[in-house]
Each structure stands twice: as structure tokens, then as C-alpha cells.
Amino acid sequence: SNAATQQKPIHLAVSANFLATLKQISQKFTKQTGIPVYLSNGATGMLYAQIKRGAPYDLFFAADARRPELLEQAGLIEPNSRFTYVKGKLVVWSRTGYFSTDLAKLVVTSPQLRYFAIANPKSAPYGRAAKQVLEHYGLYRTLLKSHQLALGENVGKTFHYVATGNAQIGLLAKSYLMTHSVKGHFKDVDESLYSPIIQQAVVLKGKKSSEVQQFLDFFRSEAVQVQLQKAGYDLPQKGVK
Amino acid sequence: MSLTGHLSLTRGGFQLDTGLFEIPETGLTAIFGHSGCGKTSFLRALAGFENEAKGEVVFQGKLWLKDGKSLPVYQRKLGYVFQESSLFAHLDVENNLRYGLKRATKPHHIHFEQVVEWLNLAHLLVRDVQTLSGGEKQRVAIGRALLGQPNILMMDEPMASLDSLSKQQIFPYLERLRDEIKIPILYITHSSDEVVRLADTVIFMAEGKIASIESIEQALNQPHSPLYQNQDPRSVLSAVLDSHVLEDGLSCLKVGSAKLSISYLDKAVGETLRVVISANQVSLMKEKPVLTSMLNHLPVTIEDISDFNEFSVLVRLRLKDEPWPLLAQITKRSVKQLALEEASEWIAAIKSVSILN
Amino acid sequence: MSLTGHLSLTRGGFQLDTGLFEIPETGLTAIFGHSGCGKTSFLRALAGFENEAKGEVVFQGKLWLKDGKSLPVYQRKLGYVFQESSLFAHLDVENNLRYGLKRATKPHHIHFEQVVEWLNLAHLLVRDVQTLSGGEKQRVAIGRALLGQPNILMMDEPMASLDSLSKQQIFPYLERLRDEIKIPILYITHSSDEVVRLADTVIFMAEGKIASIESIEQALNQPHSPLYQNQDPRSVLSAVLDSHVLEDGLSCLKVGSAKLSISYLDKAVGETLRVVISANQVSLMKEKPVLTSMLNHLPVTIEDISDFNEFSVLVRLRLKDEPWPLLAQITKRSVKQLALEEASEWIAAIKSVSILN
Amino acid sequence: MLDLILNLDYQPLWITLQVATYTTILLIILGTPLALWLAKITGAKKAVLEAVVALPLVLPPTVLGFYLLVTMGPDGPVGQLWASMGFSPLTFSMTGLVIGSFLYSLPFAIQPLMHGFELMGKRPIEASASLGASKWDQFFSITLPLTRRHYLVGATLAFAHTVGEFGVILMLGGNIPGVTQVVSIAIYDHVEALEYSQAHILSAIMLVMSLLVLSIVYGVNRRLEVKVG
């Protein structure tokens, strides 16, 4: 529309696991307001390093809370702009149907189980959570020792591992399974087994324009919140940062 | 007939078309012709380097090429010296020389030490081939080909970059190879001196065709032989070594029924030789001068007088009992003064002769 | 003195060390020596291609090399023909030829059409240089160097891969260049024929050193000249063109006070020439035969008799009023028979002579 | 499907083309004197320098990108120098991308060039000098045409490598649509967002275009081919 051409576009840096969902949200937003939205996808660590060196993003949707916190400590964000936008949920996905989604019953030595896929605990928050779950069932060391643990660089790659049948079972973000029709079956993991996957967003220093505010308002709108839940995320409790 | 067949080959606008050829089993066959007439193309096709060459080649009863089927070069046991020296850049001189030797079937007829000595390569053995001078490279290339123990040797202007001393040193060994080991040698050259010195047979090429294949005597006895463009005609006579006069360092030859003295020649009495006499070395006189240092005065009969150029004639002289004629180049003035005419008898004075093989 | 200086250069075990040299401003200077003696190294160092060369070079008053400072080659206006043809592979024949022409300062003395005709290149102009035969490549390389309009021409065995007809065709133009355009030519060759035919001066090299620089007369009149290793000695006499005998196609020369008839020579009466006579072409006799086709009988005095080899001697003969001696190679038997001895008078019969320049 | 094809964002293709073109041109221009010099020097120095040129290859591109980001960022030494000369920042800009790609593709351009110069040898240069050609003239009339095939190999490897390049560009360029989002990143994003169809289409376009361009380049080169030696 005519108005759209006069609006200043906004730049969102987004962690890979939230890319698909945010894309849908921002497309709706653009349709409604005419404000163009540019998405820059990347690993949270990389985006963090870029932001520290002046990357021209307005909003940063990280995969964890740690990087936003570090940015806040460094004074690189608008004061009080840090907020939890979703809480990630972990599911067990057994693609072949051979394995039960009950990890307690998993037989590591089963010849059908070649690989168990999780995200890399070192770099990905979903990986850290997955590791806690596996440790709870006493599987982590065993799988690691028998070289059956495939580590996706992020949840997205972990999803590809299972989706292409290269790994038979995996622990990954529920959002991936909600938004895509997939083979096999999956089940939520008991949330008490892993520390919460808090995904936070921040407005970067000096970027609090009216367009950014409009987007934030839109993001917090009822419709979007419902959409987030449908996409497999938990909503942050009111009041929690 | 050792090497027979016919070959054709097209390269751009150039067309090689030999027609049937028969190259003798022994001896050295020179390939002679102008620059660009196709000598290299012919020899390469013969050796099997040109995949597009069509025709047929049979060597010593073995099919080298027929109906598009070609015996791989490495099974042909041939030695090839390329027009541009093609030494292996990654090997030193010694290993270049030994390359073919290592791959040759035993027993070896040509030995490493021999070749090194013949070609004066001892001081070069450890050298990197890149540092050799032009002539040195060519000597190594010749040696390498010889040591491959070939059944036939093909050489493309091998002496072009050699100085006359080096040539003089190598000639005898090529002759020995030709005579003792008895492998046929095909030899491209544009030097008529080399042809005269080395060849038994000459293949004349012109414009991609074999114009003729002639024995050296035939080739030399043509008054307008392509061997001597713009140069003197020569005659080749067959001679028998009659005796040695050791105290004078002379050898005596019989040419027909006449006698010819030449510098001492290390051959057995009774051997047949070929003597080359340049037409402008022959003078005619009515009688032998009383005192002269000239050794040879042969009685001859004039057979024919033909114009050679504007001011001189070529006189064909007949020696008694000799099949080939002796040619003399004489100015027209002398013809007038001496009143030379056919069937008259004269003395031919000859100062210097050279001996073939 | 046109090109003077001294050069030294080390390449591996080889050491070039010329000592002082002075090369004449005009004419053709041949560089002669065995394979590997350093001819190419010397010429390359002179041209400025060897960065490690030390010494001094002055050409026509211009400093080419001094105190390690070297005038860039492209400012030297020299033409160079390499031992291995070094045509530009990405250009066709015509553009190879024109490469130097385009870059030469005007006016041009040597024209494209001329060179194409001299070297018989017309039919090759559009050809890819990769497809040329050995001799064709060399002709293009010579043409390219000439068309660069050089002030000095340096050629490294340029004729080695040319057949005698091509040589015969190119010689006159090199002579013309030397005589008309008057640029000095430095010419490496291992062919004594080419030296005799073309050179005014000869640089003899041996083992990396310049052994001597001699005029062609000096060079040829040495009994054991390096030019004729294992070959006949020759003598060079100066002669004046005395008259033409047109009806006989003869020209008459005066050598000292004797007369010498030769084939008609297209030069003006009164011009000075050099005559080369091979020592084994000269026979001695007590008196001139009455009737002989031999044209030349010169009265001579024996000056000296020296051993030449086991069975023959070299007789130094003196013609009246001629500074250079005439050499005759005579068998020892004839010396005995004729009782040759110093100071006796004889007739030297000469069948054929050749003329320098 | 047709719908998808029509609605795809083709800007990344255009940016990719620009980055790859600039990088290749820069590599050829700056790589030539470097390769000429490397071809000339000898000894230990040469071996070490050759190794240094090949070094950018052994680091994972993302890591190389990270170090470049640090060095060229506003606080990094290069970034500060650059800013002090009054230029706008290198990071997250086309200029930065080109510099990063330049470093990363350097060995692909330098190695073939260096090799070409060595193989050509001194002879053609000697001949052209004797025919009156000055240094520049020698280079343009002899060296360049005789080593054309090496230039082609270097340029195509460098171009193709820059087109597919990803890690360095992502890190240094920041995946900013319309500015630094090249097609490799766009494809990557589609895969990440599980938009496989779009990823397939873009990949196919890339492959077909590259195949066409490369075939034409190689074909033309064959036609003009010069065999040395």
C-alpha cells in the first residue's frame, strides 16, 4: 500500500529455532501495518558477537536468556527492554515408530537404534536441556560412549537428522513438530526434568522507534500469543522477565 | 624389404601422402627435403605418434599399422630422436640415458659405458638436463635412444645443433651402429654433407609426398640432384680396394680398370667402396704433366656434353669398366679452347676424392 | 670500436669470463666454438638477459652495463634470435612478426613486405605458430627480430634447422643487412661454411673464455684454425677484380701480380675481394700442361714445408706481391718424387676457388 | 510451485553476483603482483609465504569470519584505522563482505596464477623485451595472454567459491536482507525455516545458472586455447 513505502523497515535478528514462527508473525504484521520486516537468521552466539560489534539490528530474539543478559550488562540494549518471549518445550520424537517415546524403555543396544539426535549442549539451549533429560534417564554417558549421540549444531539441524531418517529418535523443540507434518510420533518431555528454556528478546540500544514499538505491541497481542502456543511454545507467565 | 607400407595424414592445410614405400632392411636411410615438406610428419606417422595417420606399415614382418589398428609404440622397439630435444626434465642426464636401457629386453647390444664414451657425456652424467647447452642436450637425446636397444632408429635432424667436431666424433659410431649392429636407421637431415657421409639410401620428399627413394649412388649421380641445389654436381663411382702403400700412407683403389690413389684407408684389400668426386674437382688435360703433385690421372672417354649453366657445361666421362659415369664441370671457354667433343679421349686429373662408408 | 667491455658469469660449475673484448662496429661477427663452450651464455649476457652477469658493456658510446647497473633490454634496440625458437604461442605468424615492428621508433628501415619475401613467409602469415615445422619457426623468429628495427642483431645458431636452399635464400639478405643497413650482427654458429660465407670477424671461444678475436683472413690463414678441425686448411687471398670476360662468363682477378679466372661475378671492376682456396685443391707442377680445362696456373715460390699429418705436408707458397700465403696440402710421396724444397719455383694449379663477401 | 517461483525474493541473487564479481576483480588485480612476486622469489621465504597464502583455508569459515568481525569491527584495529580515515564501517557492508571473501578465496586465485607465471618462464619476456616492449607492455601483450588459462582457472575457482561462500559472509555481513544477504545465506535460511521448496528452487537456479556460465566460460576459453610447450 501507499503507506508502506513511507514506513521505516525494522530489522529482527532471530535465533534459528524461532525463525519459521517469527517469519509468519512478521508477515502478518507487515500486512497489517505496511511496515516491512527484515529477518536475519543465525545462531545466537553469532548474532551476539555481531551485535557487540555494531550489527544494525533493531530487535534480537535469542534462543536463551544468557546472551540477552550479557548484552544488557554491556549496556547495549534499551533499558528494561529485555523480556521473555516464549519458553521452549522439549519433545521426544520417534520417527520410525519402533521406539517408544518413553525414554525409560529405550534400549541403547537395540540394533535398530543407530543414532539419538539432540542439539549440541555446548552451544544450543535445547541441547543443554536435552542433555539433562538424557542424564536423568542415565542415557547420556552410554550414548556418548557408544558414539550414538548425533549433535545438531542447532535444533533445526537436529530436526533434519531425524526427519531424514539418519537418526531414529531425538529430543528437540516442540515448535518444529507442531508447525510441520512429520512421520512417527512424539511426546512432551516432563518439564521438571530440564531447566526451563527461557528465550528472551531485547531492543537494541537506540533502536526504540515507533515501528519497533508497534511490532512489540503486535507481538504481545492476543492473536500472536495464541499462535505461539499453537506453534508449540509455552508462554512466559505474566510478570516474569 | 624391411619397412614397407603407405601413409597419409592431414594436418590443417597440409596433406601427407607417401604412396607405397619400401625402406631397406639395413643401412642408413636419409629423409631429405625442404623445410616444411613433411619429413617430421612422415617419420612421426611411421613411428606411430600420429593417431590420425591412415595406411599400412609393416616392419620386419610385424604389422605396425593396418586397418586403423596400430601396434602401441612401446611394443615397437624403436628409438626416436626428436627434432626438439625432449629430455625428461625431472631426471638427470644419467637417468635420462638409462630410462630406455632399464626397459629394454636383454641381452643388451649397446652398452652404457660405450655410449657415454662415444658421445662424450661422462662429465655431464650428474647434471640437471635443464642446464645443458643446446648441443649437449642433443647428444644426450641420441644416447638415450641408442640405449633403448632399438630394432630401428629414427632420428629427426639429430645433428643440427652439433658443432663439426662433435659431428665428426659421432659419425663413426653411427656408422658402426649401422654396420655392426645392423639396425636400420632413418635419418632426417637437410645437410647434403651428412647424406653423402652417412646414407645408403635417400628418400626425397617434396610437398608431402615421397618423390623418390634412391640408392646413394643413384641420388648422387643425377646431374640435378636435389641434394645439390645450387651446388656442384658430383659423381659416385664404385671402387675396389686394391692395395696399401703403407710407407706413403696411401691406399690404391681400382675404379673400373683405372687406378686411384687416396689417403690410407683402414679397410681390407678387396673391399668394395664408393668414391665421391665433385664435378668441379675434375679437370681434363690431353696428357699427364711430367711433374705434378696431383696423384690421379685417369684415362677417360667423353660420352656426352650438356649445358650446366650459362657459362659452363657438364661433361659425362666414361672410365673403362665402370658402370657409373664421372662428371666434370668445365667452362665453355675451355670447351672451345680444348675442342672437347664426344668420343674423344682425355686424361681426367683429380685432386681430391672422398670415400663413402 | 662499437661494442666493447668484459663480462663474467657463473652458472653452476660453468664459468664465463670473456676478458676485454672489442667487437667491430660494422659487419658480421661470428661466435665460434665447441658445444658447451659458452657461446649462448656470452651472447645472452651481452644482450642483458643474465641478471647475474658482472662486468661492463658499452655499445656505440651508450653504457649497457656498468657497476651492476644494467640498461633495460627493451631500451637497447637489439634484435635477438634464440637458439630454441621462442615465438609467442598466443599470436599467429603475422602478429609475431609485427610485434617488434609496432614498438619500433620510426622511420622503419626494414619493411614488413620485404622480410616476408626474403624469408618466404607469405603463405604462413595466418598460421598458428604451434603448427609450423622446425625450419618455418626459425624463419619467423629471424623475421621478427629483423622487423624490430634493431641497431644490433644477435643470432644464436639461427640457421641450424634450415635446409640449404632456405639458407641460400636467407644469406644474401643477411649480407645486405650487414652491408646496406650497416648494423652489426653477432652470429653464433658451429658451421665453418657459414663463418666463411658471412663473417668479417670471428670470436673464437673455448671453455668459457674468448680465445681470440680475429678478422676472417687471419682466422682462415692459420694452418690449424679451429674453424677446420679435422678438415683441410684453406688460404684466403685478397684480390682485385681486374676485368670481366662476358662472352665466357668469367671474371678475372689479380692476386698479387698473378691472374686468376673465376666464374662471372656481379661486382664492379676495381673492387677488392677475398678468395678462399682450400689447400687440397692446390696441386704443384713443374710446368703448365699444354691442353687443360683447368683455368688457373699461378707461378709460386715454396716458402716453407711443414708436416701436416703422417703422410702429407702443408706447403706454404708465395705469390708475387700478395701478403697472405697460399697453402697446398701435398702427400709426402709427391714431395719425394717432385723433390720439393724451399725456395724452388713451381706452378700451382687451382681448380676451384670461392669468393668471400 | 509457479506461485513460489514468482514470489521468491531474488535480491540475494543480485547481491551474490555483485560480491562475487567485485571479489574476483579484486583478486585478479591485487593477486597478480602478489603472484608475480611469489613466482620470482626463492628459498625458505617463498615456501613460508606460499603457506601463509593458503592459511585462510584451514580455518572454518565461520571462525575466520569471527576473527575478521573482531578485527574489522568498530573496536578492532583494522576497523579503527578504517574509521580514522573517514570511511563508514566495514562490517555489515558490501565492502566488508568483499574484503572477507577476498581473504578467504585468495589461495584459489594466487596458486594458479603463480603457477602459470612459473611455467611460462622467462623466455617470452626476454623475447618481448628484445623487441622493445616495456615492463607494462610485456605484461599486457605477453604474460597476460600466455597465462590466460591460469587466470581463468583462478577466476572461476575464486568466483564459484565466493558464490558458495557462507560462513565468512554470514559472520561478517550479518545476513541483512537487501544489503548483505547473499543467495547462499538465503538458501540456508530456507532450509533452516524448513521451507524446502524455496530452498530447492533457489538451489536449482544457482546450479543451472552456474552451469551455464561456467560452460560458456570454459567453452570460449577452449576456443582461444594456447598450449604452451
Add this chain to the structure above:
Amino acid sequence: MLDLILNLDYQPLWITLQVATYTTILLIILGTPLALWLAKITGAKKAVLEAVVALPLVLPPTVLGFYLLVTMGPDGPVGQLWASMGFSPLTFSMTGLVIGSFLYSLPFAIQPLMHGFELMGKRPIEASASLGASKWDQFFSITLPLTRRHYLVGATLAFAHTVGEFGVILMLGGNIPGVTQVVSIAIYDHVEALEYSQAHILSAIMLVMSLLVLSIVYGVNRRLEVKVG
């Protein structure tokens, strides 16, 4: 610091070395006949094939890796064929990594080899055939030593490229610690986890080792150098 250095996991270094070595050997062995054939054929076919060889370059490595993961996975055509021959799966294995790296580094090995064979020309082969060397003998005694520098260029580029390779390996290898976790991924992980010191140390080790190895290789090569033409 010393503590960090001692406690680093060095297994990825070792795996990297293995993958790069196998890949390079495979490239040299299989690349040789391919390059020989490409050097011999002419015309349009050649141009297109040359382009095809260069193609893997233009796809972002992660995307190439993704396609390989699909094709070589248990449901992919290659994966099924492979399994039907009774082999254990390709993906997430060293074999898979080597195959992926092979495809991705193919152009770096093929281009210099092909070029070397073309430059060498037929003459040395003709000479050795006339001296009685059979086809194999010709290759090992003449072609190989004369094109040694091209092999070196190809091998070092391919090796270095495989060492730094990341996208394809990450995707195809599954980053399985002790099996397919190579050093490039390890460094990347450290950077992601903000463990910069560890990343620096690993990077430095990589750089120093590579510099050493490359310098030695280039130095030795210089010593044995053959200048053709």
C-alpha cells in the same frame, strides 16, 4: 591458560587429520583418471564437464550437506543402494564425511591436475613410449613426476579446504564426538558457547600446524622443483 590447553579435547584434531588425509588420497587416486580424461577430450562436452566438476562449489556447504544427507540417508537413493550392498550407513560415519568432502573439494584437485596434464603435452609420453614404457610405466615414471607440482597444488588446496570444511561435514557427519566431530566444528562450538579462549587456542594450533606442514611441503617441493618449458 596452560590449564585450558591441557584440558582441551584434542580428538577432533585427530579426526580432522584422518578425514583430510583420506579425502586427499581419494581425490588424488580417483581424480587422476578423471583429470586425464578431461585433459584429453575436446569440444562442448569438455566445457560442460569442467563446469559440472566446479559445481559443488557454488552451493553453500550446509545446503550441499543437507542434500547429501537426504540422498545418502537411509531413505535416500544412494543410502538405500549402499545398504542393499550390505554396507553400514554412510551418514554420520567417517566414510560419509570422506565422500562429502571428496565431492566438495573435487574441483580443487581436478583443476590443477587437468591443467598439469594439458601443459605437459604429449611429447614426454611419446619419448617414453619409444623407449619401451607401457601405459602404467609411462604414468608413474613420467607423467606423475613431471606434474608433481600440480599434484602438490591440488593436494594442498584439497587438504586445506577439507580441514577448514565445516558445512558439509556438520550436516553429513552428525557431529558425533569421537567419530565425526572435527576440529572446525569444535572451534565453532567454542565460539558459540562464548568460550573464546578455547576457540583461540584451537585456532592457533590449527594455524601453526598448518603453517608448518605447508611450509615444509612447499619447501621440499621447491627443492625437487622441475621447471617445464
